[in-house]
Amino acid sequence: MANVSFTNVRKSFGEFTALENLDLEIHDGEFVALLGPSGCGKSTTLRMLAGLEFPTSGEISIGGRVVNDLAPGKRDIAMVFQSYALYPHMTVGENIAYPLKKRGMKKPERDEAVRRAAELLQLEPLLHRKPKQLSGGQQQRVALGRALVREPRVFLLDEPLSNLDAKLRSYMRAELIELHRRLGKTMVYVTHDQLEAMTMADRIAVMYGGRVQQFDTPDAVYNRPANRFVAGFIGTPPMNQIEGTVQGASFVIGDHHQAITRANFAPSLLDGAAVLGVRPEFVGIHDSGDGLPATVRLAENTGHETIVTLELTDKTRIMSRVEAGRKLRVGQPVALRFDPAGIHLFEATENGLRLNLDTPVAAAQPLRTA
Amino acid sequence: MTSKMLRPIILNVVTWTLVLMISFPLFWMIVTSLKPQTELFRIPPTWLPETVTFEHYWRLLTETPFLRFFRNSVVLATSTTVFVVALGTLGAYSLVRFRFRGRETMAMLVLFTYLLPSVVLIIPLYLMMVWLGISNTLFSLILAHTTFALPYALWLLRSFMEGIPDDLENAALVDGASRLGAFKDVILPQLLPGIISTALFTFILSWNEYLYALVLVNSESVAPLTTGVMTMLISAFNIEWSLLMAASVMMSVPLIIVFAFLQSYLTSGFGAGGVKG
Numbered sequence A: 001m002a003n004v005s006f007t008n009v010r011k012s013f014g015e016f017t018a019l020e021n022l023d024l025e026i027h028d029g030e031f032v033a034l035l036g037p038s039g040c041g042k043s044t045t046l047r048m049l050a051g052l053e054f055p056t057s058g059e060i061s062i063g064g065r066v067v068n069d070l071a072p073g074k075r076d077i078a079m080v081f082q083s084y085a086l087y088p089h090m091t092v093g094e095n096i097a098y099p100l101k102k103r104g105m106k107k108p109e110r111d112e113a114v115r116r117a118a119e120l121l122q123l124e125p126l127l128h129r130k131p132k133q134l135s136g137g138q139q140q141r142v143a144l145g146r147a148l149v150r151e152p153r154v155f156l157l158d159e160p161l162s163n164l165d166a167k168l169r170s171y172m173r174a175e176l177i178e179l180h181r182r183l184g185k186t187m188v189y190v191t192h193d194q195l196e197a198m199t200m201a202d203r204i205a206v207m208y209g210g211r212v213q214q215f216d217t218p219d220a221v222y223n224r225p226a227n228r229f230v231a232g233f234i235g236t237p238p239m240n241q242i243e244g245t246v247q248g249a250s251f252v253i254g255d256h257h258q259a260i261t262r263a264n265f266a267p268s269l270l271d272g273a274a275v276l277g278v279r280p281e282f283v284g285i286h287d288s289g290d291g292l293p294a295t296v297r298l299a300e301n302t303g304h305e306t307i308v309t310l311e312l313t314d315k316t317r318i319m320s321r322v323e324a325g326r327k328l329r330v331g332q333p334v335a336l337r338f339d340p341a342g343i344h345l346f347e348a349t350e351n352g353l354r355l356n357l358d359t360p361v362a363a364a365q366p367l368r369t370a
Numbered sequence B: 001m002t003s004k005m006l007r008p009i010i011l012n013v014v015t016w017t018l019v020l021m022i023s024f025p026l027f028w029m030i031v032t033s034l035k036p037q038t039e040l041f042r043i044p045p046t047w048l049p050e051t052v053t054f055e056h057y058w059r060l061l062t063e064t065p066f067l068r069f070f071r072n073s074v075v076l077a078t079s080t081t082v083f084v085v086a087l088g089t090l091g092a093y094s095l096v097r098f099r100f101r102g103r104e105t106m107a108m109l110v111l112f113t114y115l116l117p118s119v120v121l122i123i124p125l126y127l128m129m130v131w132l133g134i135s136n137t138l139f140s141l142i143l144a145h146t147t148f149a150l151p152y153a154l155w156l157l158r159s160f161m162e163g164i165p166d167d168l169e170n171a172a173l174v175d176g177a178s179r180l181g182a183f184k185d186v187i188l189p190q191l192l193p194g195i196i197s198t199a200l201f202t203f204i205l206s207w208n209e210y211l212y213a214l215v216l217v218n219s220e221s222v223a224p225l226t227t228g229v230m231t232m233l234i235s236a237f238n239i240e241w242s243l244l245m246a247a248s249v250m251m252s253v254p255l256i257i258v259f260a261f262l263q264s265y266l267t268s269g270f271g272a273g274g275v276k277g
Helices: A042-050 A092-102 A107-120 A136-148 A166-183 A194-200 A218-223 A228-233 B002-034 B055-063 B066-097 B103-115 B118-132 B138-162 B166-174 B179-208 B211-216 B225-233 B241-276
Strands: A004-013 A016-026 A031-035 A057-062 A077-080 A154-158 A186-191 A203-208 A211-216 A240-247 A250-253 A256-259 A272-278 A283-286 A292-301 A305-312 A317-323 A333-338 A343-347
Touching (some): A004 A042, A031 A194, A042 A186, A042 A203, A077 A136, A077 B166, A092 A107, A136 A166, A166 A194, A194 A218, A228 A240, A256 A292, B002 B241, B066 B179, B138 B179, B179 B241
Parallel strands (some): A031 A203
Antiparallel strands (some): A203 A211, A283 A333, A292 A305, A292 A333, A305 A317
């Protein structure tokens, strides 16, 4: 068993608190992504798990054993660094063999283990080269090889793909998913790239300001964001957030009344200021008729869809995602209609909580209107 | 157009003039050491010796304590280098890798010795050696040389150390190495150019040092080359020029050999020191 848990962990560097009230329960064999903008504390979390930083308070355990005071080498973990951190003076083979050597494995067994790892990652022809002579993708595979050669209980990956070009990154993403499936080991993966987190992870911990904002499946993080930060961070483009007021069964934006079903929302939703969240795919653009009045500001055709930037009368900008063939003129007045199934309401505070009672949204389908 | 042509010419003339000016004493030293006594003070002087003789070298090696001085110098410079590199490497490591109160202040304070002329430091240093009961030994000179070579070595090694990514060491720690193991396996090999250039710098400094050796050591049996040769060959009445020049040539040979092999490290060291220091 190699479940990982953080219990009420706090980390401060002098005056600065990097992490607060961190509670994470990662199951055995699970692939968890720590996702957030830079400075959110995700790397610190990983480094504490590795034993390279020590928590100011709280408890970290691996496989049920508290590891707070355990040296990195004694935790039975392996880590892939963003910079790969390959030992420049050793060959690829020596790099991969190093963790085995440090654990006192005999040379013949070591060579056999290195050979297996090299075979898995197609590194065999490169074993005698020095890291400097390899391409970025090859270096990355060597770093992976060094991590998996000793079959640790937990893999830690710190933005392992961010130094690769886009094409190689998507290839390596698939490789990593495949590797995780094959090894079945617990993996903790730090990234600022939501695409990586969404496609690879079983669960995502979205972090911001030293706190976990939401820890859930990619589907839940996307469709049921816990608060305004998560809603605004996940999705490209992210969820639109429009300030307005709740009045009975409608949400009022300027002069426009958007109907809402109060039964879908928590009882704590009272009349007054609130924020309406709606993903771009739920924003329908109509040439005329009923709807929230807006002006087309920009239409970006990506080939399979068009991302439209719209401006409301109070200059708020919101985005819509429509089919590729759609013809829209810049400056054209339009009426926007939101699919009721895609409407979220948040508290009006800076990082307000989401107030939906979740049943209808999960079943919602994106709306494509002509 | 002409200025474009002129530029390299002027540059070359200036450079070669400098090179000749610097190398002339060396040339003259070698020439003098090879001339027989009779040709030495002839006017006008001969540019190249008419008869080449190695008699001065022979006399130095067989009739004088030159070899003992040489041995003392080798022991002195080598021990100083070992001390300085060992202490400097560990010190630089702690300055770069650990965060502790007063870290920068300490690094600056170490350089403080350079603000004082060594003449000021010699007397207290001498008294300390006497108090420790090691005055007039080679070991006291080794300690003294270490005190003035270490600060610069520390800064030089520090700038090299700063160039080694933290993650390399972290990777070794995660891979199961102890802190000392990671230092040995990963940091030291990366630091090698820095260590070589620091060692070279220290060795040269210690090999050529004169003032401390003159004051701290006065017995002939422990004197290094610099002071030993001087007191042996220069008296109030006479200077043995040919012997002095032969001794100078032999003193320079080890440095020239070391320098020839390792000069790229030395210059890279000065570069690293220049950027950060």
